[in-house]
Amino acid sequence: MTTTGDAGLSGTTGDWCGADPFEPSFRDNPYPALQGLRAREPVNLTPVNTWRISRYDDVSAVFKGAKTSMTLADGSSPNFDPLDIRGSFLEFMLNKDGPAHMRLRRLATLSLNAKTARLMENEVQLSVAAAMDTALAQGGMDVVRDMAHFVPSRMICQIMGIPAEDRALFDEWTAARTNAFFAKFLPPEVQQRTRDAGSAMADYFEALVAMRRKSPGNDLVSSMISAEADGEKLGDDELVVQAIxxxxxxxxxxxxxxxxxxxxxxxxxxxxxxLRANPALINNAIEECLRFDTPILFNWRVLAEPFEVGGTLLPTDAVLWPMLGAANRDPARFPEPDRFDIERKDVAHQAFGGGSHFCIGSQLARMEARHAIGQFAERTRGIAIRQGKLEWSHSFFRVMAHLPITFA
Ligand code: HEM
Known part of the structure; x- marks a missing residue:
């Protein structure tokens, strides 16, 4: 076992090991770099004084075995931009621990759960069918704009009670605002765009919450307003941040x-x-998609007490970045991890994180993807990709801007 002395934590000795996630070139294909990182330094101190954990078993050990917090011992965030105030994620459930976290999570899951996914299924099917009808009539589509974006944006806006005419506002806001999770490490112009998106979204949801307080609807914002946990209701600021x-x-x-x-x-x-020959493979195919190209490459945890991982003892307050995208391509867990194989056995990936913060939207996301990808496979035949260079959106997550294709 190695221990981290003061020199190791001073923040000057770290190395990106050829896998700097803030480099624009990292995006097109981060996997060779993540493979190099895992092989060279599976527990890696970065130049920004955080520890990247990239082996599957080590990531699991952090989620299951470490006593962690989402904030540093002094209550501040290890990743957020301290100047980012309006719509800040400091009060979002993902940034909370213990009972304060459970209270917010319980309130949200009252109306965002497996039942929500079942209730939305018909709507999703119709939305996907409409997207495919248009695409087939036009002889092609932009896979991102006309399907990947078209379906989830409609579903989540409906769940939240956002009127259709306001939907387009969120296209740029949500992409920009994802950067808030790691804004401390991003360039000033991205930080500014992120703050602007936070202000705009806070304005929007303050007005929506006020409206729903007066006239409740059948939506998540209304149900979070009326829901009580432990005899306590959510205040306006808390509601706005959960909604964002x-x-x-x-x-x-x-x-x-x-x-x-x-x-x-x-x-x-x-x-x-x-998949066309055997549509019953769809559920496993979606898990393989989540493993093969994970939408969120890494999340974070702060150690609340010392923890040994991958043979290194890390101290209290060490900031950990579990590298979900690297864990999902770990050859020690997934044979031939770079092969996309929809018949792969035991695809227990880490795409939804783990422990008490495990994603609450996983069933909804899976259901949407099942219909979108299932109908795409069923209704298309010859396909040509029209795109040259990949274009990415402003999102911190792995979200493309466009992927145009034509049908033969
Ligand atoms: C493919 C789609 C999705 C992926 C890959 C994903 C991934 C994640 C990840 C990695 C986390 C952090 C978990 C952790 O830190 O351990 C998370 C948390 C969360 N996700 Fe998702 N998510 C997806 C879809 C959704 C959807 C559709 C919703 C809601 C409609 C949602 C709502 C949330 C919430 C509220 C949290 C915070 C939970 C908490 O702190 O307790 N997610 N998700």
């Missing part, structure tokens, strides 16, 4: 899953044929 966090989570991640999943199929046409 949930809409971002519902929008951006699912665009990533459907868009990157469809790209994986387009790059591996034999897998698309396999």
């Amino acid at each position: 966090g949930i809409i971002i989570a519902g929008y951006e991640t699912t665009i990533g899953l459907i868009g990157n999943g469809l790209r994986a199929f387009l790059d591996h046409p034999e897998q698309l044929d396999k």
Whole structure:
């Protein structure tokens, strides 16, 4: 076992090991770099004084075995931009611990759970069918705009009670606002765009909460207003921040899953044929999409007490970045991890995080992807990709801006 002395924690000795996640070039294909990182330094001190954990078993050990917090001992965030005030995620459930976290999570899951996914299923099916009708009539589509974005944006706005005419406002806001999770490490112009998106979303949801207080609807904002946990209701500021966090989570991640999943199929046409021949493979195929190109490459935890991981003893207050994208390609867990294989056995990936913060939208996201990718496979035949260079959105997550294709 190695221990981290003061020199190791001073922040000057770390190395990105060829896998700097803030480099624009990292985005197109981060996997060779993540493979190098895992092989060279599976427990890696970065130049920004955080510890990246990239082996599957080590990531699991952190989620299951470490006593962690989402904030430093002094209550501050290890990743957020301290100047980012309006719509700040400090009060979002993902940034909370213990009973304060459970209270917010319970209130949100009252109306965002497996039942919500079942109730939305018909709507999703119709939305996907409309997207495919238009695409087939036009002889092609932008996979991201016309499917990966089209379906989840409609679903999450409906769940939140956002009127259709306001939906387009969120296209840029949600993408920009994902950067808030790691804004401390981003360039000033991105920080500014992120703050602006936070202000705009806070204005929007303050007005929506006030409206729903007067006339409640059948939506998540209304149900969070009326819900009580432990005899206590949510205040306006708490409600606004949960709403911002949930809409971002519902929008951006699912665009990533459907868009990157469809790209994986387009790059591996034999897998698309396999799914066409056996549509019952769809559930496993979605898990393989989540493993193969994980929408959120890493999350964070702060150690609340010393913890040994991968043979290194890390101290209290060490900031950990579990590298979900690297864990999901760990050859010690997944044979031939760079192969996209929809018949892969035991695809227990880490795409939804773990422990008490495990994603609450996983069933909704899976259901949307099942229909989007399932109908795409069923209703298309010859496909040509029209795009040259990959274009990414402003999201911190793995979300493409466009992926145009034509049908033969
Ligand atoms: C493919 C789609 C999705 C992916 C990959 C994803 C991934 C994640 C990840 C990695 C986390 C952090 C977990 C942790 O730190 O351990 C998370 C948390 C969360 N997700 Fe998702 N998510 C997806 C879809 C959704 C959807 C559709 C919603 C809501 C409509 C949602 C709502 C949330 C919320 C509220 C949290 C915070 C939970 C907590 O702190 O207790 N997610 N998600």
